[in-house]
Amino acid sequence: MPVRWRAPGRVNLIGEHTDYNDGFVLPFAIEQGTTATVDTRTDGRVAVASTQRPEPVEVAVDTFRPGTGSWADYALGVLWALRRRGVDLPGLTISIDSDVPVGSGLSSSAALVCSVATAVDALLGLELSADDLLAVTRSAENDFVGAPTGGMDQLASLRSEAGHALFCDMRTLATEQVPFDLGDLTLLVIDTRAEHRHADGEYRRRREGCERAARQLGVPALRDIDAAGLQSALARLDDDELRRFTRHIVTENERVLQTVAALRAGELAELGPLLTASHVSMRDDFRITGPELDCAVDALLGVGALGARMTGGGFGGCVIGLVETRTADTALAAVQTAFADRAFGSPQAFAAVPSGGAHRLAS
Ligand code: GLA
Numbered sequence: 001m002p003v004r005w006r007a008p009g010r011v012n013l014i015g016e017h018t019d020y021n022d023g024f025v026l027p028f029a030i031e032q033g034t035t036a037t038v039d040t041r042t043d044g045r046v047a048v049a050s051t052q053r054p055e056p057v058e059v060a061v062d063t064f065r066p067g068t069g070s071w072a073d074y075a076l077g078v079l080w081a082l083r084r085r086g087v088d089l090p091g092l093t094i095s096i097d098s099d100v101p102v103g104s105g106l107s108s109s110a111a112l113v114c115s116v117a118t119a120v121d122a123l124l125g126l127e128l129s130a131d132d133l134l135a136v137t138r139s140a141e142n143d144f145v146g147a148p149t150g151g152m153d154q155l156a157s158l159r160s161e162a163g164h165a166l167f168c169d170m171r172t173l174a175t176e177q178v179p180f181d182l183g184d185l186t187l188l189v190i191d192t193r194a195e196h197r198h199a200d201g202e203y204r205r206r207r208e209g210c211e212r213a214a215r216q217l218g219v220p221a222l223r224d225i226d227a228a229g230l231q232s233a234l235a236r237l238d239d240d241e242l243r244r245f246t247r248h249i250v251t252e253n254e255r256v257l258q259t260v261a262a263l264r265a266g267e268l269a270e271l272g273p274l275l276t277a278s279h280v281s282m283r284d285d286f287r288i289t290g291p292e293l294d295c296a297v298d299a300l301l302g303v304g305a306l307g308a309r310m311t312g313g314g315f316g317g318c319v320i321g322l323v324e325t326r327t328a329d330t331a332l333a334a335v336q337t338a339f340a341d342r343a344f345g346s347p348q349a350f351a352a353v354p355s356g357g358a359h360r361l362a363s
Pocket of ligand 1: 015017018
């Protein structure tokens with residue numbers, strides 16, 4: 001009997017590039033997700049097909065190697081990571097269907113690896129622990145596909161609960177479900193459709209820069225610098241870029257903690273200035289925004305959004321804007337007009353619904 005699991009994409013509410021600095025993040029799962037339907041087969045081969053891709057991929061279960069560059073690597077990477085952990089895999093048929101936009105910073109890749117990992121786990125009765133599932137899905141992306149990402153996306157896709165944001169300490173991987181009830185506010189997600197130009201190289205550069213800064217400061221990770229120690233840390237760094245990276249990470253960790261406190265207190269409006277401050281820090285210090293992202297944020301703030309920021313890895317993708325629900329249409333129209341004025345592409349938008357993490361569907 002085939003087994004079907006669906007795993008969602010995510011929006012990161014706040015805490016950008018803090019995950020690989022052992023810091024804090026606050027993502028939530030969205031309604032859009034990826035469904036993997038898996039079944040065993042007897043010929044020792046793995047076939048991966050997707051409704052969204054014309055070319056199915058078929059390989060022998062014991063031959064595939066990292067880094068072929070195919071879209072199917074995300075699915076094959078999960079199997080490869082399972083094999084590395086000693087799982088004896090039979091042949092498999094894997095069918096993928098997804099409504100997470102690709103390349104928009106909504107973690108379509110995490111949705112894919114998490115849907116495949118949870119489906120294969122259930123099909124084969126592996127009973128992997130939550131930590132093992134996280135390790136397998138991270139390894140598929142980091143070691144097989146070769147994307148040096150930080151783990152937030154897979155955690156969000158696996159462990160989110162509907163109506164909550166997921167507060168994670170990325171050092172200990174401890175998580176807390178924080179109620180996220182938007183009340184009469186709407187969190188607009190605006191996909192700017194801006195290309196992630198050079199995003200991989202720029203992401204790696206930020207990651208390496210943060211690691212260099214931590215080494216210069218004599219700490220295991222930038223997480224170990226807090227707001228009180230920021231000025232003296234900056235004075236000990238010899239490079240302006242490393243000072244900017246450090247300032248972003250330290251202040252961003254602080255903003256995550258403040259956002260969690262505001263959510264726990266039910267003070268949603270307090271999120272606004274924190275989101276906007278996060279964007280300014282990513283624009284001026286971490287330098288991972290871009291013309292379309294800045295334009296969307298400015299347009300939202302210009303028509304009275306409580307706050308707005310880019311979300312995800314950067315250099316393209318989505319902006320989130322916290323607006324009063326009755327003004328959501330006006331806010332979106334303001335972004336569309338600003339984009340048309342600057343001859344940018346047409347943005348797409350939806351209202352975010354904090355949703356549940358990976359779950360089984362009826363076969
Ligand atoms: C990408 C990565 C995550 C995280 C974010 C930035 O989404 O996959 O691990 O680093 O960028 O916060």
